[in-house]
Amino acid sequence: MKITYPHMGNLYIVIRALLTSLGLDLVLPPPTSNRTVELGVRYAPEFACFPLKLNLGNFLEARELGADTILMAGGVGPCRFGYYAQVQREILRDLGVSMEMVVLEPPDTHWSELKDKIRWLVGDRSWWEIIKAIRFAWYKARAVDLVEARVLYLRPRVFEPFELESGYREALRKIDQAASKRELDSVVKGFFRFSNRLPRRSGSLLRVGLVGEIFTVLEPFANYDLERRLGLLGVEVTRSIFLSAWINEHLFGGLLRVKGTKHVKKLAAPYLNFFVGGHGRETVGSTVDFARQGYDGVVHVAPFTCMPEIVAHSVLPSVTKDYGIPTLTFYLDEQSGEAGIQTRLEAFVDLISARRERVRKEKH
Amino acid sequence: MDLFLGIDVGSVSTNLVLLDPAGEPYLTPLYLRTQGRPIAVLQQGLALLREQLSSRDRVCAVGTTGSARFLAGVLVGADIVKNEITAHAVAALHLVPDVRTIFEIGGQDSKIIILRDGIVVDFAMNTVCAAGTGSFLDQQAFRLNLSIEEFGALAKDATNPVRIAGRCTVFAESDMIHKQQMGHPLPDIIAGLCEALVRNYLNNVGKGKEILPPVVFQGGVAANLGMRAAFEKVLKTEIIVPPYFNVMGAYGAALLARDYAKEGGQTSFRGFQVATLQFQPRSFECKGCSNACEVIEIREGKRVLARWGDRCGRWGSSVTGAEEVNEEAKSIS
Numbered sequence: 116m117k118i119t120y121p122h123m124g125n126l127y128i129v130i131r132a133l134l135t136s137l138g139l140d141l142v143l144p145p146p147t148s149n150r151t152v153e154l155g156v157r158y159a160p161e162f163a164c165f166p167l168k169l170n171l172g173n174f175l176e177a178r179e180l181g182a183d184t185i186l187m188a189g190g191v192g193p194c195r196f197g198y199y200a201q202v203q204r205e206i207l208r209d210l211g212v213s214m215e216m217v218v219l220e221p222p223d224t225h226w227s228e229l230k231d232k233i234r235w236l237v238g239d240r241s242w243w244e245i246i247k248a249i250r251f252a253w254y255k256a257r258a259v260d261l262v263e264a265r266v267l268y269l270r271p272r273v274f275e276p277f278e279l280e281s282g283y284r285e286a287l288r289k290i291d292q293a294a295s296k297r298e299l300d301s302v303v304k305g306f307f308r309f310s311n312r313l314p315r316r317s318g319s320l321l322r323v324g325l326v327g328e329i330f331t332v333l334e335p336f337a338n339y340d341l342e343r344r345l346g347l348l349g350v351e352v353t354r355s356i357f358l359s360a361w362i363n364e365h366l367f368g369g370l371l372r373v374k375g376t377k378h379v380k381k382l383a384a385p386y387l388n389f390f391v392g393g394h395g396r397e398t399v400g401s402t403v404d405f406a407r408q409g410y411d412g413v414v415h416v417a418p419f420t421c422m423p424e425i426v427a428h429s430v431l432p433s434v435t436k437d438y439g440i441p442t443l444t445f446y447l448d449e450q451s452g453e454a455g456i457q458t459r460l461e462a463f464v465d466l467i468s469a470r471r472e473r474v475r476k477e478k479h
Numbered sequence: 480m481d482l483f484l485g486i487d488v489g490s491v492s493t494n495l496v497l498l499d500p501a502g503e504p505y506l507t508p509l510y511l512r513t514q515g516r517p518i519a520v521l522q523q524g525l526a527l528l529r530e531q532l533s534s535r536d537r538v539c540a541v542g543t544t545g546s547a548r549f550l551a552g553v554l555v556g557a558d559i560v561k562n563e564i565t566a567h568a569v570a571a572l573h574l575v576p577d578v579r580t581i582f583e584i585g586g587q588d589s590k591i592i593i594l595r596d597g598i599v600v601d602f603a604m605n606t607v608c609a610a611g612t613g614s615f616l617d618q619q620a621f622r623l624n625l626s627i628e629e630f631g632a633l634a635k636d637a638t639n640p641v642r643i644a645g646r647c648t649v650f651a652e653s654d655m656i657h658k659q660q661m662g663h664p665l666p667d668i669i670a671g672l673c674e675a676l677v678r679n680y681l682n683n684v685g686k687g688k689e690i691l692p693p694v695v696f697q698g699g700v701a702a703n704l705g706m707r708a709a710f711e712k713v714l715k716t717e718i719i720v721p722p723y724f725n726v727m728g729a730y731g732a733a734l735l736a737r738d739y740a741k742e743g744g745q746t747s748f749r750g751f752q753v754a755t756l757q758f759q760p761r762s763f764e765c766k767g768c769s770n771a772c773e774v775i776e777i778r779e780g781k782r783v784l785a786r787w788g789d790r791c792g793r794w795g796s797s798v799t800g801a802e803e804v805n806e807e808a809k810s811i812s
Contacts, residue, residue: 276791347792458546458562462564462565469599470598
């Protein structure tokens, strides 16, 4: 059995740690590229959302490298994602690609089903071993997130962005290879030491919150590298979703003390009081959260045709009205143009900096 | 005279505006067709300007905008490279200081910009539709064997505009032809088409935005009397079409250049000799990591003027004339 799974930002590091410590054999798809998009778009329904197309491309590329089993997440609620693993399975079958598809349903609603799937995957390993593997994967998720957050903070500040990027890639590679928690801690510490040495400018910067659907937020290929573009425009970006927070909430029932989305869900009221699927409610709540923290603006990303985010998008103008926080929404798919995204981002940065200037003048 | 040059290189038109220190156009603004050859047309524009300038004139700062703003900025040595949304807003604010809404419909892009108390508070650009309105109108005028001016003016004679399906220009065209075959008079069809495009613009670009007067309408399409009338009919408010409405991007870029000079900035303008230089663009795929970015490079003779397109900055940040880097570029591509 050679297992593969789709890419979502740096998730591959976490899942690789989990599966290899359970002794499973895996084949990682090549990093998502234009070829992945081409493959996915060719075989996916036109109006399926971007994540489905990229996943499909990942599977087909992994297949070329010898993968025969796919690990895919399921989902609940009005978001179509819950249905995607099934659709992907059918598409692959129609293509004559014989791959086993193991769908892991969300643990908070389908615990026993998940348990059975895990058993099937790992055979007769003890639960203690499984828990140890999960714990180790969790440490990796934390390490990745700490490094990512640091890069988001530093990107607009350093004079040599290229050095920061190569240090970042190096740190990710080391985290991926690390075999113990001790090693992980030292990689993270090492990265912080390295990044603290980079010469940087001082002064307060524009701050933008990034909200939206989890895949498009976490996968730089899907969002046309928004975080980096903003960083290079001199904006500090704060992500509303980090992998570890997601894992904590859905896998550990929020037991660990990591800043999660619980309080954010509450903040969505009175704008959006219901679960609309996906991350719709978190999008609205996080926007309120960023507004209250005095952020200069919010960038909202979603796959084109994403229903939960369309609901959230239609609610955002009232948040803007009440809190005066500008928002900019991008719907992303393979048709999005880089030039258009860059232009809108630059204009948005002009907008929020003019706004900040105005506020500053009024205070004096 | 001290002058400030603004250049807007867009998909359809390339515009150049020279301003005097008071912010008034010094020469007639140039409106040229880009024709898919931005470098050649930009050089042609510079040559045209040079002919009209005297030896006492001096360009003190240059700004570029439009979808080829980076390219144009590198070629001429711009002091300010600004996105077209901001440049358009700056120009409109200069000509109509109390403007609160800007409609900008050009060849490919359409935008709406919302301003309050002189600052931009919201904007949108066409996403899934309402693109290419200008090019579409051109094409329809051509199909009917009319000049674009005659085409727009005809709408004024409409007595009973027909309803045209305007979701996208492909549907609009086939519906328009259908209405012609049914025997509707041409002015009614053209007026109906303009209304459909306006409806589409307001629904897709202006969606959810509070449109308050004064409304400024700019971009090439603003010349079209039919479009102007259709906006006025739907919004029931006066639509202001400023002078120089079709070169507002370049106008804004020139104003930004003027501000730059005012704050004591020294220009990096390379002079009108740029018109006669030879530029070689090329592209290669970087093999530095899995991103496989397509890097674009502009050379003037042997010198690399700029590189961009790489996500990490490996190439973009390496342009300071170092020849060994160029060698590396060769070995990698």
